[in-house]
Amino acid sequence: MQAAGLYKKFSGDAEVIKDFKKYLSVDLDVTNCQQEVDNVARFLRYMQPTGDVPTLDFLKKSTDTRDFFQDLKNTDMTAATILNYIKNILHFVDYLRNRLALVATNSEFRNQCQAYKELVETLRKAIFKTNSKDSLSTRYQRFVDGTRSLRECQEVLRVAEKEFLHIFGMLINKDSAKVSAQQRTYYRYYLEAILVREWLDRKPVDNVRVIGISNHKTATTQLASFAISQEEEAWFQPYYKHIRPGFIGDLDSCDRFFTSAKGTAVSSVTNDLGRMHESQEVRRIAQTEVDSTFTTSQKEGVARRYMAQRYMAHTTAVAKTHYRMLDPASVVQTAVLLGKLSGCSPQRASQTDEASGQQEDRTFDSFIAAFPVTNDGRPPSQKQRTDAGFSPDRTFCDKWRGLQYVNRRRYLLSHFQMRKPAAGSVSRAIAKEGWQTNHPSADEVVKMWRPASRENVEGDKHVINSVDRQKWKGVAIKDFGGEKGLGVVATRQFARGDILCDYHGEVITAKKGNKKMPSINDQAGYMFFFTFREKHLCVDAQSDYCKCHPQLETVGRLINHSSKRPNVKPAACLLNINSKDTTVILFKALGDIKVDEELKFDYGVKRKSFRGEGLDLQWLEE
Numbered sequence: 119m120q121a122a123g124l125y126k127k128f129s130g131d132a133e134v135i136k137d138f139k140k141y142l143s144v145d146l147d148v149t150n151c152q153q154e155v156d157n158v159a160r161f162l163r164y165m166q167p168t169g170d171v172p173t174l175d176f177l178k179k180s181t182d183t184r185d186f187f188q189d190l191k192n193t194d195m196t197a198a199t200i201l202n203y204i205k206n207i208l209h210f211v212d213y214l215r216n217r218l219a220l221v222a223t224n225s226e227f228r229n230q231c232q233a234y235k236e237l238v239e240t241l242r243k244a245i246f247k248t249n250s251k252d253s254l255s256t257r258y259q260r261f262v263d264g265t266r267s268l269r270e271c272q273e274v275l276r277v278a279e280k281e282f283l284h285i286f287g288m289l290i291n292k293d294s295a296k297v298s299a300q301q302r303t304y305y306r307y308y309l310e311a312i313l314v315r316e317w318l319d320r321k322p323v324d325n326v327r328v329i330g331i332s333n334h335k336t337a338t339t340q341l342a343s344f345a346i347s348q349e350e351e352a353w354f355q356p357y358y359k360h361i362r363p364g365f366i367g368d369l370d371s372c373d374r375f376f377t378s379a380k381g382t383a384v385s386s387v388t389n390d391l392g393r394m395h396e397s398q399e400v401r402r403i404a405q406t407e408v409d410s411t412f413t414t415s416q417k418e419g420v421a422r423r424y425m426a427q428r429y430m431a432h433t434t435a436v437a438k439t440h441y442r443m444l445d446p447a448s449v450v451q452t453a454v455l456l457g458k459l460s461g462c463s464p465q466r467a468s469q470t471d472e473a474s475g476q477q478e479d480r481t482f483d484s485f486i487a488a489f490p491v492t493n494d495g496r497p498p499s500q501k502q503r504t505d506a507g508f509s510p511d512r513t514f515c516d517k518w519r520g521l522q523y524v525n526r527r528r529y530l531l532s533h534f535q536m537r538k539p540a541a542g543s544v545s546r547a548i549a550k551e552g553w554q555t556n557h558p559s560a561d562e563v564v565k566m567w568r569p570a571s572r573e574n575v576e577g578d579k580h581v582i583n584s585v586d587r588q589k590w591k592g593v594a595i596k597d598f599g600g601e602k603g604l605g606v607v608a609t610r611q612f613a614r615g616d617i618l619c620d621y622h623g624e625v626i627t628a629k630k631g632n633k634k635m636p637s638i639n640d641q642a643g644y645m646f647f648f649t650f651r652e653k654h655l656c657v658d659a660q661s662d663y664c665k666c667h668p669q670l671e672t673v674g675r676l677i678n679h680s681s682k683r684p685n686v687k688p689a690a691c692l693l694n695i696n697s698k699d700t701t702v703i704l705f706k707a708l709g710d711i712k713v714d715e716e717l718k719f720d721y722g723v724k725r726k727s728f729r730g731e732g733l734d735l736q737w738l739e740e
């Protein structure tokens with residue numbers, strides 16, 4: 119030890135060393151801390167051979183740190199002693215990060231401490247995961263030469279993600295104005311290229327969101343798909359809200375999610391995705407690591423099921439092929455697989471090294487298991503975090519808040535599945551929840567609103583309730599007189615996808631409906647024939663009043679026909695009404711509908727979905 123020049127140490131009277139000792143004995147209640155204090159005093163002396171007052175410059179000296187560990191290794195010191203040194207240094211950095219009053223509020227300093235801890239961790243792993251000195255030196259050489267292993271690359275990403283999450287925290291904690299231009303660019307780089315429309319149209323599949331890409335704004339077919347996690351979705355949102363508006367330059371870029379640095383539209387999204395893909399070093403390395411990670415049969419199974427082998431061994435051309443995989447299931451499976459392989463899954467920031475057992479390695483999964491994300495809760499305090507064995511820094515809290523934000527937005531949107539809300543209604547819903555911070559604005563919820571899918575409609579209590587009670591707001595019966603007779607008009611505005619009302623009546627088989635048809639030849643027909651889930655059915659609304667609502671004139675049956683300008687469209691679904699599965703025809707708006715506009719749907723003269731009812735109306739210019 120002495121021979122290696124490792125025994126010199128700073129005096130215990132040095133201010134920072136005295137304070138560190140106090141921190142160990144008082145704050146951390148370490149009874150026998152002198153050995154630890156001495157180890158740190160030696161380490162600091164090694165890192166700073168001159169001067170009487172220890173500085174914190176060692177945080178910038180990665181090469182000297184590596185040398186220090188190498189010198190320890192080269193002595194006859196036992197592995198346990200070296201490990202002790204490492205633990206003591208990590209303690210010391212924690213002390214600096216958490217306690218030193220001078221720097222406590224300096225986030226740059228805290229980041230520096232975090233990066234240093236990660237460097238020490240990496241070196242510790244390198245030392246303790248190898249048995250022979252030869253393999254140690256090979257690893258060490260690889261590290262300093264820059265030929266990184268997959269795990270080391272993951273470390274790099276983890277460091278980058280910390281900075282990213284810090285900005286994310288600022289954005290969602292109402293500090294968005296303080297995010298510098300450089301940080302905005304950094305955030306943008308981290309998220310990379312997708313488009314506005316695709317972002318808004320993202321689809322939930324299992325626990326991920328699948329985003330489809332079309333080539334440019336006139337393209338109607340989807341060109342490519344990729345998947346992001348719920349957590350990533352939360353990251354994208356502050357970009358969309360706070361950063362993107364500042365980057366939009368020309369008109370063309372308005373419908374793009376990412377723009378070029380000059381604020382113009384990204385010309386080829388597919389190329390952009392390709393570039394993003396290539397730039398991900400971890401994924402590139404994953405390609406070469408795949409052979410050692412999966413068995414041959416696993417790889418074959420994977421290739422057969424998800425086409426992922428081609429992706430994993432991809433060239434740019436194959437990457438493009440991947441992006442053209444339109445089937446959401448294969449996109450999701452590939453994302454999951456790649457996440458596992460590359461360590462790039464959303465949980466990467468919290469990947470554990472099982473062997474280490476260090477508390478800062480506790481995963482975000484275990485964090486949210488300990489502190490479940492609820493709509494009404496708050497993230498844990500620093501004391502709660504540390505008491506539960508998590509790092510005192512705010513990284514996990516920021517992620518927690520991000521998830522809460524997304525959950526709250528989803529919750530608000532679930533109030534309005536049936537119809538697009540006005541901002542005022544959303545504001546009232548937010549006020550009712552009593553949320554003061556970390557919630558989307560009313561405008562954002564309105565903007566995010568999308569027509570519900572059939573699955574969502576089937577579970578929507580507002581729709582079920584409206585059908586059951588036959589109380590539909592915003593539609594009214596109007597007498598047009600003459601041959602046309604009664605019809606239905608909008609008494610409020612509707613947006614595309616809004617559900618306006620149902621075609622109410624008794625659901626019978628088409629066979630039974632056909633039998634009834636001859637008896638109603640000379641009057642207006644109200645028999646709606648349709649096929650749903652391979653069953654031929656008919657809604658018999660011939661009677662003015664139905665059996666279930668004998669006092670009510672239901673509106674849907676009075677909607678008139680137009681084949682040229684229909685503004686609503688019937689769609690069948692299955693609703694559980696009063697514990698009974700009931701087939702229901704709902705009318706959805708085909709576009710925006712103005713107040714007083716008459717509702718019309720295509721009776722299906724050609725498709726005969728209304729059994730020829732429209733045939734009599736063919737003379738109409740409707």
Ligand SMILES: C[S@@+](CC[C@H](N)C(=O)[O-])C[C@H]1O[C@@H](n2cnc3c(N)ncnc32)[C@H](O)[C@@H]1O
Pocket residue numbers: 601602603604605641642643644675676677678679680731735738740
């Ligand atoms: C389902 S009912 C619609 C309500 C009907 N107007 C009433 O007063 O009861 C269908 C009938 O309405 C009439 N109708 C529907 N669309 C029409 C239109 N565009 N112009 C004139 N009459 C129409 C036809 O007589 C048709 O048989």
